[in-house]
Amino acid sequence: MPLADPTDPFSAVTHAAPYDYYRRLADGPPLRFEAQLDGWLATGMAGVQAVLAHPACRVRPPGQGVPHKLAGTPCGAIFAELVRMNDGERHAGPKQVLARALGQVDLARLHARTLHLAQEQLPGSATRLNDALFELPLFVMADLLGFAPAQWPLLAVWTRDFVACLSPLSNGAQLAGAQAAAEALLQRFTVLLWEGEVLPGSLLDDIVAGARQAGWHASGGVLANLVGLLSQTCDATAGLLGNAIVALRTQADFLPRLRAAPQLWPAMLREVSRQDPSIHNTRRYTVEDVEFNGVCVPAGQMIVVVLASAGHTEAGFGHGRHACPGQAIAHVIATACLQAWAEGLERMPLAWGYLPSLNARIPVFCAGGIA
Template sequence: MPLADPAHPLAAVTHAAPYDYYRRLAAGPPLRFEASLDCWLATGAAGVCAVLEHPACRVRPPGLAVPLNLAGTPCGALFAELVRMNDGERHAVPKQVLARALGQVELARLQARTLRMGGERVPASAAQLNEALFELPLFAMADVLGFAPAQWPALAAWTRDFVACLSPLSNAEELAGAQEAAGALLHAFGCLLREADALPGSLLGSIVAQAQALGWHATGGLQANLAGLLSQTCEATAGLLGNAIVALRTQPGLYGQLRATPQLWPAMLGEVSRHDPAIHNTRRYTAEDVDIGGVRVAAGQTVIVVLASACHDASVQAEPGALQRAVALTPGFGHGRHACPGQSIAHAIAAACMQAWADGLEDMPLAWTYRPSLNARIPVFSAGAAS
């Protein structure tokens, strides 16, 4: 019997088979009110792009820079500085600094180092795999930033604890852990920044150089956004890796093809990012009345931007001629002024991990469900049927 549709886009994130539902959303009106969630939905490429490009659609509700439960805490202080959580002047220069420095990372070197790291840590069970999905990308980012290997496990653990403060599903214990982790991450980056001169060629060195060149002098903001690079990597790249493993399990012949032609790994990860993306939605808040395609949304409203429906929008993602289309849309990484500056890095890390692990995982019996989340699709593996 076919599965029932998810009740709404937040339930679709962890649904076993949500993509027919997303395709139908994409075929409907680009902007509609969803009464069950008491908010607006932006769907399909047109709706997603229009909202993400609109200057009055902001990443935070007006007058609420930090969520109430984080106000006055270490997590709140870190959150308030993140480029991801700011618009206008507080966003533009820091974003430029990060994007330029991330754009200078040597991807071939990153991939080679991650391949070696992954080869030394091939998961031998479903439980180890669930840990490795999070750890390896964070180790790779810690390495490229300039941290020594002995520091990677603590940084990965703090990052995983910190991101709990970003989810409305976290409990009081997880929030308390996030506060400690925020302090530890800021301290670790403070120490590394003091050593930055000794780290020529590191991503941190290059961020410091770009910050000086572009006049971004706020040390607190810099430290917070360095920690932000780890937190942005954490769940999204774990999701990409997990969904790539699901693709290998569910698409017969795919692994044979990749084994014969390993150069195809990056393209495979790119396709997973579109077909079964890690991040399914994001949010915007209207700072003033907004008119999009003749639909009026009043100031103070929440819009859920359903990125995954744009990934499955037949009007822009159809196979024929896709490469020649004017709009090269990768909705799973956002769009417009807040679009992800880490896409190539995420793909390089994930491609290397998959290449390092694929042989070891091939005969491992695996079943999966999804971690509870309102926006990130991350498989949780258990010992199950071999593929």
């Protein structure tokens, strides 16, 4: 029986084959009201870019900087400081500091280091692979920041627990786990920052120096955004890696071509980011009436920005004020992991579905036939 099409952009995220649906969205108007969602859809490259670039389209609903369920909690305190979750002057400086420090990471060294770590942790089963998709990128970020290897596994567990507070699908137990994880992460970063353990030349060192220069003194804000670097890495990079593994399984010509010309790995990853991206949508909220090519969106409306309908590598990493500063790092991490794992994975029988999510497409593998 043919697979029924997704009915909305949220169910499309974990649908087995959502891209015809996204193409149809892109062929329609760049901006439309969807009564079913009580909100607007921005689609295709034109709609996505117009909304993400518009100064009156903000990342949070007006007057609700922190979601109600997180107000007054450790997760809420972090959320309130994240550059990703805020607009405006107060966050412009911190945003620049983070982007500059991430931009200074030595990508060749990062690649060599990730390759080494990934080779040490070859996933020998579907279960190990599911864990490794999350762990390797987080271990690499923890390493970049200057944490000792003994600390990486717990940091990865806490980060995965913490990101549950960002998903509307999380239940009470997951939210409670996220709060405990938020406290643990803040504590670890506090120790790293204030007890003289900042490794000279590490990413953390660059961020601290940049913050000092920029006059960004609020230590709570620095700590929160360091946690933010781990949480931004978590789902998005696991999705990129996982979707690339799916591409290697489903597109038989990829691996032979890569074997013959290993320099094509980065191009293959860019192609995956375009064809089967890990982040499918993001949301914006209008703070005043906004007009796009004759369509008026009143103040106080939600717009679901359907990144996956843009059909473009760059769109999957956002655009405008909140564009992802970690794109190059994520691609290098995923490239190196795949180079380390591809041959072993080729022989592993795998089937897959997707982790429940309204915006991130992350495969979850199980032992099964070669799809």
